[in-house]
Amino acid sequence: MDSPAAPRHRRSRRDWLVDTAMFVLAVAFGFYTSVERLHAAPLPPAWLFTLDQVVSMLGCAALWLRRRWPVGLAVTLVALSAVFEMIAGPMLAALFSVAVHRRPRTSGTVFALSVLAAVVFTYLRPDPDMPPLALLTLGLALQGAAVGWGLFVHHRRRLVLAQRDRAARMETEARLRAERVQHQVREAIAREIHDVLGHRLSLLSVHAGALEFNPGADPADVARAARVIRQSAHQALQDLREVIGVLRAPTGEPSAPERPGLPTLADLEQLVAESGRAGMRVDLRDDLGPRESIPDRTGRTAYRVVQEALTNARKHAQGAEVRVRVTGAPGEGLTVDVVNDVPAAVAADAAGGGHGLAGLAERVTLAGGRLEHGPVRGDGDGGPGGWRVRAWLPWPA
Incomplete structure (x- = not known):
């Protein structure tokens, strides 16, 4: 049975074209069968020929509902095909719709019902111009082709959706990897700047504090402290330039361990x-x-x-x-x-x-x-x- 919670959406231009084509093909199939029966003797009983045409037209009109209730429509048309000959066109279209829009298990069940309906039709309304086995084989071939084509479309759509999902996941993973790399780079910058500036600025703080708390110090001591402060500030800027230069090194250049400027155990x-x-x-x-x-x-x-x-x-x-x-x-x-x-x-x-x-x-x-x-x-x-x-x-x- 169809799920009542199935999402409803407006038909696109492609949907209208496909639905129109299915309707036209079903009408053409019924018209061709009707013309053939007019040239030959209608299947017995003769009074059923007119009713067969009416049921065929109603079945063709019902195809416009195949997107909303594919399984229910298919089961109804399959049941009618056990008695009426010209309903075969809409029935094949309904089988195709079920195979496209529903799971393969559901499609297999409806196909099995259509096989049973074909056997019943061959028994109830045999064709005097065709052996029963040939008539049954032709019906099963058409039904199998409709279901097989629908299953092909169904699996192809699933494959396309799986590829799209995979591409979306890969894009998400790539974005997460980029964010992780960016986070690692930020951490590396923070560590390097903290190590470089923390040491130099602490030296500046010591000498500046000595000058602040000892304003009457000897001029030679003041000059020496000022020189250390200037040298430490200059070295801090130099170290910071070297760190930023290493972190900005483009791909293909020597990595941080091989670049000069960073301190090692020898320092x-x-x-x-x-x-x-x-x-x-x-x-x-x-x-x-x-x-x-x-x-x-x-x-x-x-x-x-x-x-x-x-x-x-x-x-x-x-x-x-x-x-x-x-x-x-x-x-x-x-x-x-x-x-x-x-x-x-x-x-x-x-x-x-x-x-x-x-x-x-x-x-x-x-x-x-x-x-x-x-x-x-x-x-x-x-x-x-x-x-x-x-x-x-x-x-x-």
Whole structure:
């Protein structure tokens, strides 16, 4: 049965053309059959010939309802075809409509009913000029052709819809991939700018604060602090240009690890020296030995770990000593351990408001490593405890 909830829509120009063609073909089939029966003897009984024509015309008119009730119309015309000969044209059109617009199981059921109706018609109204088997074979051939054609159209439409759905899904997936890449690029920009500017601006803050709280300082000290501020500001701008240049590198150019300008593990001593000039007490222990086999990404990430740890110590633990230890070997990985001697409660409270450690954790994770940070009660070297940042990074053998 047809679903009462089937959506109704206005016929398009193509629908009108198809419906008109189906109606004309059904009328032509009935007219041809009627003319043939006028030249030959009508099938018995003779009085049924006029009624057959009337039923055929009503069946042709009913084809305009085939889009709204395809199954109901087809079953009705199939039932009439068991008695009336000229209804065959509209019945074939209805079979085609069911095969196009309904599931194959429904089409098969209606086709089976049409086969039964053909058998009944051959038995009730045999043609004196044609053997019953030939008449039945002709009817089944026409019905099978109508249903087969309809099933072909049905599956072709489903294939087209599936291809459209697939194209829509692919377009959606491509848009999502582009958004994900854009999000990753934004995160990379945020991490790089935070690492670069956070370190430089913290140096500027230290020297500017010294000038603010000591207005009567020696002119030589003021000049030295001003020179450091100018150099740090210039270096911050230079670092920012290099970062933006790397992130804007078009496809096909060397990737970020191979481009010059970004810091690596070889720049670690210079980083510690800059912090020392800012008044920090930094103890660096480098136990790496030969480092030619350290991947560029691992070395650059280790540098960023130390840079972020020193920046946080400079902000939240002024005057505390900071111990930096870098160890590792090929196949074992590279470990960076930074501890500042400040009471744990102070360090934990101070570090809770920023996003530097969160971004650093993302950077280390992307490099295939692990990051740990938090308060310590003792660092194993006799220190009083404080705040620790420790990262492990891969170092292939």
